[in-house]
Amino acid sequence: xxxxxxxxxxxxxxxxxxxxxxxxxxxxxxxxxxxxxxxxxxxxxxxxxxxxxxxxxxxxxxxxxxxxxxxxxxxxxxxxxxxxxxxxxxxxxxxxxxxxxxxxxxxxxxxxxxxxxxxxxxxxxxxxxxxxxxxxxxxxxxxxxxxxxxxxxxxxxxxxxxxxxxxxxxxxxxxxxxxxxxxxxxxxxxxxxxxxxxxxxxxxxxxxxxxxxxxxxxxxxxxxxxxxxxxxxxxxxxxxxxxxxxxxxxxxxxxxxxxxxxxxxxxxxxxxxxx
Amino acid sequence: xxxxxxxxxxxxxxxxxxxxxxxxxxxxxxxxxxxxxxxxxxxxxxxxxxxxxxxxxxxxxxxxxxxxxxxxxxxxxxxxxxxxxxxxxxxxxxxxxxxxxxxxxxxxxxxxxxxxxxxxxxxxxxxxxxxxxxxxxxxxxxxxxxxxxxxxxxxxxxxxxxxxxxxxxxxxxxxxxxxxxxxxxxxxxxxxxxxxxxxxxxxxxxxxxxxxxxxxxxxxxxxxxxxxxxxxxxxxxxxxxxxxxxxxxxxxxxxxxxxxxxxxxxxxxxxxxxxxxxxxxxxxxxxxxxxxxxxxx
Numbered sequence: 001x002x003x004x005x006x007x008x009x010x011x012x013x014x015x016x017x018x019x020x021x022x023x024x025x026x027x028x029x030x031x032x033x034x035x036x037x038x039x040x041x042x043x044x045x046x047x048x049x050x051x052x053x054x055x056x057x058x059x060x061x062x063x064x065x066x067x068x069x070x071x072x073x074x075x076x077x078x079x080x081x082x083x084x085x086x087x088x089x090x091x092x093x094x095x096x097x098x099x100x101x102x103x104x105x106x107x108x109x110x111x112x113x114x115x116x117x118x119x120x121x122x123x124x125x126x127x128x129x130x131x132x133x134x135x136x137x138x139x140x141x142x143x144x145x146x147x148x149x150x151x152x153x154x155x156x157x158x159x160x161x162x163x164x165x166x167x168x169x170x171x172x173x174x175x176x177x178x179x180x181x182x183x184x185x186x187x188x189x190x191x192x193x194x195x196x197x198x199x200x201x202x203x204x205x206x207x208x209x210x211x212x213x214x215x216x217x218x219x220x221x222x223x224x225x226x227x228x229x230x231x232x233x234x235x236x237x238x239x240x241x242x243x244x245x246x247x248x249x250x251x252x253x254x255x256x257x258x259x260x261x262x263x264x265x266x267x268x269x270x271x272x273x274x275x
Numbered sequence: 276x277x278x279x280x281x282x283x284x285x286x287x288x289x290x291x292x293x294x295x296x297x298x299x300x301x302x303x304x305x306x307x308x309x310x311x312x313x314x315x316x317x318x319x320x321x322x323x324x325x326x327x328x329x330x331x332x333x334x335x336x337x338x339x340x341x342x343x344x345x346x347x348x349x350x351x352x353x354x355x356x357x358x359x360x361x362x363x364x365x366x367x368x369x370x371x372x373x374x375x376x377x378x379x380x381x382x383x384x385x386x387x388x389x390x391x392x393x394x395x396x397x398x399x400x401x402x403x404x405x406x407x408x409x410x411x412x413x414x415x416x417x418x419x420x421x422x423x424x425x426x427x428x429x430x431x432x433x434x435x436x437x438x439x440x441x442x443x444x445x446x447x448x449x450x451x452x453x454x455x456x457x458x459x460x461x462x463x464x465x466x467x468x469x470x471x472x473x474x475x476x477x478x479x480x481x482x483x484x485x486x487x488x489x490x491x492x493x494x495x496x497x498x499x500x501x502x503x504x505x506x507x508x509x510x511x512x513x514x515x516x517x518x519x520x521x522x523x524x525x526x527x528x529x530x531x532x533x534x535x536x537x538x539x540x541x542x543x544x545x546x547x548x549x550x551x552x553x554x555x556x557x558x559x560x561x562x563x564x565x566x567x568x569x570x571x572x
Contacts, residue, residue: 011471015376021368025445026389028438032396032404088303091296104300107307113492113560114310114553115499117526121533121549125313145306152303176285178292206397209501209526213533233399233502240403241506248407255400266395267388 033259040256043249053219056244063254065221069136069230070205073215076140076225077204081147082197088148089155089193090181096156111149119145120210128214136222136229139215146207147200154196158189195273202265206258208233232258310553318547320539329547335512335528337536342544344551346514350522351552353429354504355497357518358436359490362444366493369445370486371474374452394442402506405435410507417519427509428521435503440493447492447567451485452478454570485570491563499556501526525552 047062054061088108092101119142127138162185170180186193208231211217216228217238232254239251321329325342332343369390377383393401413434414426455478463473479486509521510531523531525548536542 007469007472011469014471018368018371019376021365022372022386022390025365025369025441026386029389029393029396031408032393032401035404035408036400084299084302087296087299091300094296100297100300100304103304103307107303109561109564110307110310110557113495113499113556115501115526115556117499117501117529118310118314118549118553118556121317121529121546122310122313124533125317125546126309148303177289179285181292202395206399208397208399209530212530216534233397236397236403237399237502237506240399240406251403255403259396259400262395262397263392266392270388 036252036255036259039249039252040254043253044256048250048253052221053250056246061250063232063235063250065218065230066232066235066254067257068221068223069215069218069234070232072136072223072225072229073140073143073211073231074201074205076137077143077147078197078201080141080144081151081200084144085148085151085196085200086155086186086193089152089196090159090186092152092156093159094181108149108152111145112153115209116146116207117209117212120213123210124213131226134214134216134228136215136225136227139211139229139231140225142210142214143204143207146204146210150200150203151193151196154199155189155193158192158196159185161192162188191272195269198265198272199269202262202269205265206233206262208237314546314550314553318543318550320543321547324540325544325547329544330551333514337532337538337541340538340540342540344525344544344548346512347523347525347528347548348551349514350429350508351498351524351526353515353518353522354433354436354508354524355494357429357433358440358497359494361434361437362441362493363490365441366444366448366489367486369441370448370452370482370489371478373445374449374482375470375474375478378453390445391442393438398439398500398502399506401435401439402503405431405503405507409434413519420519422517422519425509425519425521427507428519429508429515430518432504432508432522432524433518435507436497436500439500439503440496443496444486444489444493447489448482448486451482451489451570454485455481484566488563488566488570491559491566495556495559495563498559499526499552501530505530525549 047060049062049067050064051060051062052064088104092104095101123138123142123145127141128134131138166188167180167185170184171177175184211231211234215231215234217234218228218230222229236251236254236258239247239254242248321342325332329342330344330348332341333345334341334343335346336342369386373383373387377386409431410426413428413431414424417424417426459477459481460473463477468476504524505527508523508527510523510527511521512523515522529545529549529552533542533545536545
């Protein structure tokens with residue numbers, strides 16, 4: 001048997017070592033953040049946010065098309081995923097033992113892990129191919145599908161946490177079931193559902209792969225959801241792999257805005273769900 | 276006055292409400308089934324032409340309309356497992372530090388945020404950063420090692436993947452470590468074990484299935500990750516000779532070629548790849564979730 005002091009010392013050395021390893025693993029995130037802010041912040045100004053891209057060689061220009069595009073895509077995704085997600089979540093929380101619930105949960109789990117590029121292919125087959133061209137609508141649908149499992153899961157989980165007594169009290173007062181759900185149960189779980197919606201938005205705001213063959217990208221301003229539309233991540237991708245230095249600078253600026261947006265949503269989500 | 280009529284109306288509304296709820300749940304099931312059927316249908320042409328041999332074929336030649344997926348399968352598995360290997364020690368370290376040494380407090384919170392938030396950075400931004408920071412770095416290493424200095428390639432993609440999947444396995448591993456009952460730990464301390472001995476001989480064995488579930492779920496992420504990998508892997512269609520050579524994964528080939536694919540066999544072959552990716556990631560994910568679920572009950 002080794003001496004007691006040796007074993008204590010070994011335990012302490014290992015704990016220091018492990019803690020250093022854990023701290024070391026934060027380095028990539030800090031490096032990414034540093035790079036993006038360093039390269040991006042100087043690009044961002046009023047013109048960058050409010051004007052359209054200019055051809056290579058002309059100074060100025062901005063990313064308004066991508067900002068508008070991402071906003072429209074997120075709105076379409078929200079319109080589709082929020083009611084669908086909340087109703088399915090209510091179903092799973094209320095009728096969790098049924099066969100339909102079992103199968104729906106399975107689909108939710110599959111959707112949570114499905115690679116985003118596969119969602120892109122599916123929506124291409126379902127919408128782009130029949131329509132014959134790329135569109136903002138198809139991009140929004142793809143993002144909506146990505147968002148759906150997050151909204152469903154958070155709705156189901158928060159509704160399960162709401163005390164039965166609240167529901168029973170409402171029913172005992174003679175309030176019909178549907179009104180009990182819509183006016184008592186869902187409002188009681190509002191913060192949890194909101195967290196899910198924010199987390200879902202954070203998940204889709206930076207998604208590129210599902211947009212490659214759906215929204216496709218568009219160098220012009222577009223408000224028509226039946227036409228191709230730009231998006232922040234698409235613009236970053238196209239500019240990042242281009243050979244032009246000024247486009248790289250634009251991509252850094254766009255990355256900076258996108259990352260700040262997504263991380264803020266993430267942090268808000270965590271703060272709300274902790275309460 | 277609540278007459279019988281209004282009560283009946285309320286009951287009817289309840290029925291309608293229940294129908295609406297069921298409708299969405301059933302729609303969701305159709306969505307899942309539709310995913311599979313659509314992909315299957317779209318890849319049928321390639322399936323008929325190449326059969327299962329598609330996955331053993333070494334050539335991907337759009338001009339000759341000859342398609343084999345082996346290089347991409349190989350690239351996908353290689354990058355994912357190297358990424359797992361790189362992230363594993365860090366994942367275990369974070370799990371132990373946050374699951375045992377620092378369970379609460381300022382340091383724990385900061386460490387948790389900093390390790391988990393990288394999962395929130397969009398894949399395309401990580402790929403962009405990888406192009407400008409990691410690729411030159413790997414190129415330096417390759418020059419020092421006297422191998423062709425591509426910069427882009429399997430290793431670069433694996434490193435980025437490791438960053439992306441670390442938060443998943445670390446967070447699940449941490450939860451598993453926190454689930455170890457205090458009585459067990461105290462019993463070991465009472466027998467004279469040191470803290471490290473408690474971790475090694477009591478906590479890790481107890482949390483093992485949770486840690487494994489975390490690794491499997493992060494593998495599922497790695498297999499399907501697209502943008503960052505596409506940007507740094509080098510888009511090479513042959514079988515990569517070493518970890519320094521460029522390659523392709525299933526996801527990166529689809530991302531690169533889908534919009535340019537002309538010809539039905541070509542497009543159908545890409546769909547076939549998509550179907551394979553969908554099935555593999557789904558199986559891996561369901562296994563991971565199954566283990567997690569067993570743990571929670």
